[in-house]
Amino acid sequence: xxxxxxxxxxxxELGALALALLWCVPFYYLAIVSLKPMSEIFAxxxxxxxxxxxxxxxxxxxxxxxxxxxxxxxxxxxxxIGSVVAVIALGSASAYVIARNGRRMGxxxxxxxxxxxxxxxxxxxxxxxxxxxxxxxxxxxxxxxxLYSGLMTPMSVFLYxxxxxxxxxxxxxxxxxxxASRGRIFLKVIFPLLAPVTGTVAVMVGMVVWxxxxxxxxxxxxxxxxxxxxxxxxFVGEFSARWNLVFAAxxxxxxxxxxxxxxxxxxxxxxFTGGIK
Amino acid sequence: xxxxxxxxxxxxxxxxxxxTALPALAQDVTLRLVAPAxxxxxxxxxxxxxxxxxTGGVTFTVQKxxxxxxxxxxxxxxxxxGAAPDLIYTNAGYGRLESLMPLxxxxxxxxxxxxAWVADFPESARDVYYDGxxxxxxxxxxxxxxLIHNTAMMERLGIAYPETExxxxxxxxxxxxxGVSFSSxxxxxxxxxVETIAAAKVYAETPDWNxxxxxxxxxxxxxxxxxxxxATFARMAEEGCFQRGFEAASVPDLFAAMAGEQxxxxxxxxxxxxxxxxxxxxxxxxxxxxxxxxxxxxxGFYNDALSVAAGSPNLDAALGFIDWLxxxxxxxxxxxxxGGTARADVAEGTFPAMIERLAPYYSAGEIVGLPHTGxxxxxxxxxxxxxxxxxxxxxxxxxxxxxALDAAWDAGE
Amino acid sequence: xxAAPCRQPKDPxxxxxxxxxxxxxxxxxxxxxxxxxxxxAFVAGGWYAFTDWDGLSTxxxxxxxxxxxxLTSAEARAALTNTLLLTFFYVTLSNLxxxxxxxxxxxxxxxxxxxxxxxxxxxVMSPLAVSYVWKFIFSVNGPLNAGLEALGLEGATRVWLGDxxxxxxxxxxVMVWQFSGLCMxxxxxxxQGIPTDLIEAAEIDGASPWRRFRKITFPLLAPAATVSIALPTIFGLRTFDQVIALTFGGxxxxxxTLATQIFKQTFAFGRFGYGAxxxxxxxxxxxxxxxxxxxxxxAREDRI
Numbered sequence: 001x002x003x004x005x006x007x008x009x010x011x012x013e014l015g016a017l018a019l020a021l022l023w024c025v026p027f028y029y030l031a032i033v034s035l036k037p038m039s040e041i042f043a044x045x046x047x048x049x050x051x052x053x054x055x056x057x058x059x060x061x062x063x064x065x066x067x068x069x070x071x072x073x074x075x076x077x078x079x080x081i082g083s084v085v086a087v088i089a090l091g092s093a094s095a096y097v098i099a100r101n102g103r104r105m106g107x108x109x110x111x112x113x114x115x116x117x118x119x120x121x122x123x124x125x126x127x128x129x130x131x132x133x134x135x136x137x138x139x140x141x142x143x144x145x146x147l148y149s150g151l152m153t154p155m156s157v158f159l160y161x162x163x164x165x166x167x168x169x170x171x172x173x174x175x176x177x178x179x180a181s182r183g184r185i186f187l188k189v190i191f192p193l194l195a196p197v198t199g200t201v202a203v204m205v206g207m208v209v210w211x212x213x214x215x216x217x218x219x220x221x222x223x224x225x226x227x228x229x230x231x232x233x234x235f236v237g238e239f240s241a242r243w244n245l246v247f248a249a250x251x252x253x254x255x256x257x258x259x260x261x262x263x264x265x266x267x268x269x270x271x272f273t274g275g276i277k
Numbered sequence: 278x279x280x281x282x283x284x285x286x287x288x289x290x291x292x293x294x295x296x297t298a299l300p301a302l303a304q305d306v307t308l309r310l311v312a313p314a315x316x317x318x319x320x321x322x323x324x325x326x327x328x329x330x331x332t333g334g335v336t337f338t339v340q341k342x343x344x345x346x347x348x349x350x351x352x353x354x355x356x357x358x359g360a361a362p363d364l365i366y367t368n369a370g371y372g373r374l375e376s377l378m379p380l381x382x383x384x385x386x387x388x389x390x391x392x393a394w395v396a397d398f399p400e401s402a403r404d405v406y407y408d409g410x411x412x413x414x415x416x417x418x419x420x421x422x423x424l425i426h427n428t429a430m431m432e433r434l435g436i437a438y439p440e441t442e443x444x445x446x447x448x449x450x451x452x453x454x455x456g457v458s459f460s461s462x463x464x465x466x467x468x469x470x471v472e473t474i475a476a477a478k479v480y481a482e483t484p485d486w487n488x489x490x491x492x493x494x495x496x497x498x499x500x501x502x503x504x505x506x507x508a509t510f511a512r513m514a515e516e517g518c519f520q521r522g523f524e525a526a527s528v529p530d531l532f533a534a535m536a537g538e539q540x541x542x543x544x545x546x547x548x549x550x551x552x553x554x555x556x557x558x559x560x561x562x563x564x565x566x567x568x569x570x571x572x573x574x575x576x577g578f579y580n581d582a583l584s585v586a587a588g589s590p591n592l593d594a595a596l597g598f599i600d601w602l603x604x605x606x607x608x609x610x611x612x613x614x615x616g617g618t619a620r621a622d623v624a625e626g627t628f629p630a631m632i633e634r635l636a637p638y639y640s641a642g643e644i645v646g647l648p649h650t651g652x653x654x655x656x657x658x659x660x661x662x663x664x665x666x667x668x669x670x671x672x673x674x675x676x677x678x679x680x681a682l683d684a685a686w687d688a689g690e
Numbered sequence: 691x692x693a694a695p696c697r698q699p700k701d702p703x704x705x706x707x708x709x710x711x712x713x714x715x716x717x718x719x720x721x722x723x724x725x726x727x728x729x730x731a732f733v734a735g736g737w738y739a740f741t742d743w744d745g746l747s748t749x750x751x752x753x754x755x756x757x758x759x760x761l762t763s764a765e766a767r768a769a770l771t772n773t774l775l776l777t778f779f780y781v782t783l784s785n786l787x788x789x790x791x792x793x794x795x796x797x798x799x800x801x802x803x804x805x806x807x808x809x810x811x812x813x814v815m816s817p818l819a820v821s822y823v824w825k826f827i828f829s830v831n832g833p834l835n836a837g838l839e840a841l842g843l844e845g846a847t848r849v850w851l852g853d854x855x856x857x858x859x860x861x862x863x864v865m866v867w868q869f870s871g872l873c874m875x876x877x878x879x880x881x882q883g884i885p886t887d888l889i890e891a892a893e894i895d896g897a898s899p900w901r902r903f904r905k906i907t908f909p910l911l912a913p914a915a916t917v918s919i920a921l922p923t924i925f926g927l928r929t930f931d932q933v934i935a936l937t938f939g940g941x942x943x944x945x946x947t948l949a950t951q952i953f954k955q956t957f958a959f960g961r962f963g964y965g966a967x968x969x970x971x972x973x974x975x976x977x978x979x980x981x982x983x984x985x986x987x988x989a990r991e992d993r994i
Contacts, residue, residue, distance in 0.1 A: 015794065016794050016795060016802075017801075019791070020805050020809065023809055023867070024808060026823045026827060029826060029833060030823050042537045042539065045832065046831070046833050090719060091720070093720070094716070094720040094721075096712050097713070101714065112721070112724065113720070115728075116724060118976055118980055120928055120973050120976055122953070122972060123735035123952075123966060124727065124731030124732050124734075125731075125735070126735055126956060126966070127734035127735050127738075128727065129354055130354065133355065133360055134359060134360060149723065151727060153720050153723055153724065153727075154724070157720070182712065186712070186716075210816070211814075211816035211818075213816065213817070213934075214930055214931070214949075214953070218957065229818050229819075232818065232819060233818060233935075236935075237529065240529035241529060241530045241532075241533030241534070243826050246822060246826075247822075247823070247826070250823060253816065253819050254819050257816070258811065258814065260814075265807060269810060272872065272875055272876075273875050273876055273879035273914075273917075349960075350957045354745075356745075356746065374958070374959075379960075383747040385746060464940055521830050521831075524941050525829075525830070525849055525850075525851035525852030527938070655958070655960065656959055663942045666940060666942055670853065670942065670944075672854050672942045673942065
């Protein structure tokens with residue numbers, strides 16, 4: 001494929017461009033409708049706005065039920081970062097134990113963790129809710145961090161295990177000879193070597209937690225700790241059909257993740273596709 | 278509010294501390310109240326604050342959850358996890374997660390029948406508040422259900438308030454001729470329309486239809502009124518009475534359609550009119566009965582209720598608040614914020630102008646409660662909503678839907 | 691492929707010669723969490739499936755009654771059929787489109803980075819937000835109908851989300867739009883792992899482009915295909931957000947899925963037992979489908 005004909009390439013370019021434009025249609029409407037004044041929303045929902053109503057954003061930003069979108073965004077950020085940090089700690093240590101603990105024990109532990117990836121949490125959510133409610137972990141960020149740490153650990157163990165297995169033990173043996181403790185070896189030698197997969201775990205877990213709706217709806221709705229998806233859902237419930245306000249809120253809610261995506265595009269895609277060669 | 282048991286428990290400790298500290302400790306009661314995040318919740322919160330200010334020593338924590346399904350979920354999960362609040366906003370009868378009957382029958386609500394206010398309990402609500410001799414909620418207001426209509430818009434369209442169903446269909450044609458829809462519907466939740474029609478076609482004739490259905494004496498399939506009800510709904514869809522795309526519309530879409538004057542009427546509770554007015558305060562809205570000629574009746578039900586959790590550690594304080602809330606002054610303060618009609622006003626026969634067309638029926642005692650509040654299983658209401666939409670989208674016949682309703686009713690037995 | 695060189699070797703477990711190098715205690719917190727959040731909660735939730743618990747009263751053991759209802763009731767049949775239809779077409783279409791995009795964007799195209807960025811962008815957004823945008827596009831006075839009218843196709847306009855013939859497919863369009871870019875990324879990663887000299891050699895041998903694709907590229911994409919099929923399958927079987935935002939399961943039962951039924955039966959109707967039975971069925975489905983898929987796809991990888 002080194003020397004494709006110029007015409008061929010041009011054709012592909014044109015095709016790709018056309019498809020990309022089609023793909024952008026929802027983004028286009030997201031942008032223009034969010035700027036439409038109320039008067040145009042019912043009369044001409046589809047056309048380009050005659051005047052740009054930036055006030056929609058001010059109204060959307062206020063959110064509903066006393067939780068502004070800014071507050072919701074902060075809540076989402078706290079939950080996401082907290083969960084990512086906890087999951088990295090739990091996953092990397094467990095994967096290390098799995099990889100360095102004899103074949104039978106290692107395999108057993110591996111499956112013990114990885115089955116959790118497939119079990120849909122729809123079933124576990126009800127008993128979890130009851131218990132967490134009793135110990136005061138419903139309606140606040142800490143509860144969600146604890147919950148996601150639990151739910152996302154299998155995925156991180158899976159990702160870490162695949163990597164740790166391929167790490168030769170030479171480094172550790174060298175460090176051990178130097179008299180370093182195991183904890184120190186892990187922190188100073190192993191964990192840094194895991195950096196690429198740590199990135200993958202951070203991206204995957206971060207995205208799942210940031211965008212998850214089902215659990216956040218059940219655990220946070222109505223609370224001041226509600227996250228972006230819950231806040232947007234509540235907002236749409238209240239302002240449905242006033243598409244300009246809804247879209248302003250949706251736009252605000254997707255800006256952080258899109259911005260993150262633009263900045264860290266390569267790492268992010270790599271994070272998703274890390275397992276493929 | 279002096280709680281004897283609390284005082285007893287504290288008496289031991291009181292010996293150890295300065296006697297001046299005792300009264301403050303003994304009276305310190307915090308009541309937790311859960312309510313939906315809506316005008317109803319706002320009203321309860323304001324009244325609770327007023328009560329706290331007037332009555333030293335009682336404070337409130339008001340927890341609000343989004344109205345709709347999530348409110349009921351929050352209530353049920355709080356109760357089942359052993360963290361029940363002291364005061365719970367509930368609904369009359371059955372039909373929702375927060376309905377008081379299933380909660381009461383599972384032993385989660387306290388009996389309020391010893392309250393002084395019980396003497397003037399509205400007779401029409403007895404079925405959906407009492408289980409035997411025990412009373413499980415304070416009815417907060419009468420919610421009217423009917424044809425909410427934009428009077429100025431109807432005048433512009435040249436449509437008089439319909440007296441019969443044929444008038445209604447003629448009005449649909451007139452409105453459609455002028456590029457708007459006469460009424461609007463939500464395909465996801467059309468139950469108010471269906472039940473309002475059923476009030477005239479089923480319940481006007483057989484007021485105790487629900488009780489007889491529970492006893493197995495009648496069924497949906499064998500009651501001609503139900504088939505006629507769905508036929509009327511289907512005809513409304515067919516003759517363009519609803520807005521285009523109503524099959525996919527949600528309830529907030531209805532508010533928007535009325536607020537934006539794309540539709541002149543809407544069948545629903547008076548609270549819906551309030552929500553529309555908040556979106557567009559310039560409208561003139563009124564509520565009337567479903568036009569059914571001779572069979573016309575008025576729907577009205579004491580839906581909003583406040584109940585006390587059976588396991589509340591502050592039972593006396595909670596009951597004290599209920600007694601205070603039951604006074605006419607507080608009833609009126611509640612309806613001023615949340616809408617609806619205060620019990621005291623119903624008793625006196627003074628009705629707000631908005632429900633003028635319903636008032637004569639109410640005064641004559643021709644009140645039909647909202648049918649599904651007497652249906653023991655939530656799925657029956659769900660089947661009714663889906664079934665109505667299935668009929669108009671050609672997914673099911675009327676007979677199939679009637680059979681599904683009976684099956685849903687009997688599913689748990 | 692700097693990220694994770696974790697293509698499984700035939701013997702993936704490479705153990706340190708010294709035994710028990712990492713103390714088991716390090717995994718203890720994660721093990722406790724697994725026991726609580728996965729196994730314990732799963733067993734507790736699974737137990738509800740055999741009861742008539744309504745969330746309020748004491749549960750009664752009812753044996754398999756809930757499962758009988760899951761297998762016979764209209765809402766359950768609809769939910770099961772819709773879930774399987776959605777999953778099948780979602781996996782197929784997003785893989786076809788994703789593979790097409792990857793082939794188109796692999797190579798020296800101008801602006802290919804920007805194009806990749808566009809196709810992948812929806813993947814990072816919340817399905818809920820994406821669904822609201824599409825709800826507008828599908829709405830009766832929305833861009834889709836307006837576009838059809840502008841093209842003189844008034845007859846083709848519809849109430850997309852309210853018509854039982856189109857509602858499910860509308861949900862499918864949203865899912866495919868959002869996640870085709872993910873399949874594209876998987877296949878692009880796969881393509882980049884294919885040594886160019888292999889293809890060049892085939893080119894010199896005079897193999898046609900189709901033959902080159904069929905005989906070299908396609909087989910070498912097997913690992914990418916495994917992920918690109920397995921992951922959307924799990925997503926598809928759990929479809930929830932899109933349905934809640936777009937149709938709420940309607941009209942009638944036209945777009946109910948297993949996950950929306952679990953949510954509604956449990957949290958809206960308070961039928962914890964029946965909802966749990968649904969959840970168990972979903973679990974079994976996910977387990978069976980995933981295991982079969984992995985076995986078949988892995989076998990295919992090995993064969994190739």
